[in-house]
Amino acid sequence: MLHLKKILVIYYTQTGQAKKAVDSVLKPLENNPEYSIHYELIKPKSALPYPWKYSEFFDVFPENVHGIPFELEPLTVDSDTNFDLVIIGYQPWFLSICRPINSFLLSTAAAKLLNGKPVITIINCRNMWLGAQEKMKERLMDLKAKLAGNIVFADRSSNLTSLVTVLAFELKGIKQNYMGMFPRYGVADSDLDAAPRLGKLIETALNQNNFDKLQELIVANDFVTVKPNLLLMEGRGRALFPLYANYVSKKGTAKSEERKGRVKTFGIVLPTAILILSPIITIVSRLAPLIAYGKMKKQIQYYQQNELKQN
Numbered sequence: 001m002l003h004l005k006k007i008l009v010i011y012y013t014q015t016g017q018a019k020k021a022v023d024s025v026l027k028p029l030e031n032n033p034e035y036s037i038h039y040e041l042i043k044p045k046s047a048l049p050y051p052w053k054y055s056e057f058f059d060v061f062p063e064n065v066h067g068i069p070f071e072l073e074p075l076t077v078d079s080d081t082n083f084d085l086v087i088i089g090y091q092p093w094f095l096s097i098c099r100p101i102n103s104f105l106l107s108t109a110a111a112k113l114l115n116g117k118p119v120i121t122i123i124n125c126r127n128m129w130l131g132a133q134e135k136m137k138e139r140l141m142d143l144k145a146k147l148a149g150n151i152v153f154a155d156r157s158s159n160l161t162s163l164v165t166v167l168a169f170e171l172k173g174i175k176q177n178y179m180g181m182f183p184r185y186g187v188a189d190s191d192l193d194a195a196p197r198l199g200k201l202i203e204t205a206l207n208q209n210n211f212d213k214l215q216e217l218i219v220a221n222d223f224v225t226v227k228p229n230l231l232l233m234e235g236r237g238r239a240l241f242p243l244y245a246n247y248v249s250k251k252g253t254a255k256s257e258e259r260k261g262r263v264k265t266f267g268i269v270l271p272t273a274i275l276i277l278s279p280i281i282t283i284v285s286r287l288a289p290l291i292a293y294g295k296m297k298k299q300i301q302y303y304q305q306n307e308l309k310q311n
């Protein structure tokens with residue numbers, strides 16, 4: 001008798017990008033009677049804004065970086081269901097897991113649903129996801145889940161271009177043709193069109209109940225690109241963000257008047273730092289392979305795989 005494979009898709013999305021990415025990957029499994037797919041949209045109890053006001057956008061930074069959960073609406077799925085595979089569609093926020101998905105990962109429902117399960121993450125982002133995925137590895141380890149695959153959809157523009165287009169997208173809700181000259185923000189259609197082939201790989205792994213080769217195949221299909229300049233840039237941010245998050249939190253709680261000044265400063269300093277550092281780091285990253293080829297290659301390979309570095 002055919003064993004129906006049960007797949008749980010946990011996702012959060014503000015503008016639908018995460019769902020688009022998940023749908024394109026799962027296309028080959030969708031409408032196939034061998035699979036039952038349950039889609040669970042994570043909903044924060046207090047809805048988050050979109051587009052964001054400038055002050056709202058930067059005010060979520062400290063709690064997001066500190067990984068502090070907030071309340072979610074109850075799930076529609078029965079948390080005692082035994083799934084064969086869990087897929088998590090998420091976005092990095094300030095180099096950490098976005099707060100709605102992080103809140104889910106820290107919930108008792110997640111402890112039941114993910115325990116012992118293979119998990120595939122589908123990230124959609126501007127271009128910086130390494131730190132968020134390291135935290136994801138930690139969370140999944142705590143939940144005794146096995147990270148079996150990671151697929152990344154990123155904006156394909158240069159770092160400086162997408163700095164402008166992501167801010168227009170998040171703060172004004174403008175996705176294309178910003179100021180009549182900027183390219184469309186977001187995940188490329190060509191990546192969405194190519195993604196069903198990853199669904200085929202997932203299907204094979206699921207049917208054989210063996211995910212050992214999946215990540216290598218995702219990498220071979222160019223769906224976990226790690227760029228040296230972004231790796232270096234993100235490394236700076238990951239070192240500094242917790243310090244600045246502490247500095248803001250010390251002044252007051254989320255949305256409080258007391259910390260508005262420090263939030264505002266961060267909102268100016270962050271884009272300015274990216275603007276100044278981006279060209280410098282791009283030059284350094286071009287030289288780095290000449291000076292430390294082995295080290296850079298090792299780091300890239302590390303972020304393309306699913307084990308967590310033990311420090």
Ligand SMILES: Cc1cc2nc3c(=O)[nH]c(=O)nc-3n(C[C@H](O)[C@H](O)[C@H](O)COP(=O)(O)O)c2cc1C
Nearest residue numbers: 013014015016017018091093094095125126127128
């Ligand atoms: C508060 C906030 C912080 C963000 N921080 C990052 C980040 O650290 N790295 C990144 O690549 N993208 C970042 N982004 C961009 C989102 O990842 C991007 O907007 C996402 O693709 C939107 O997907 P959605 O429409 O499914 O919500 C951030 C977005 C928000 C709202």
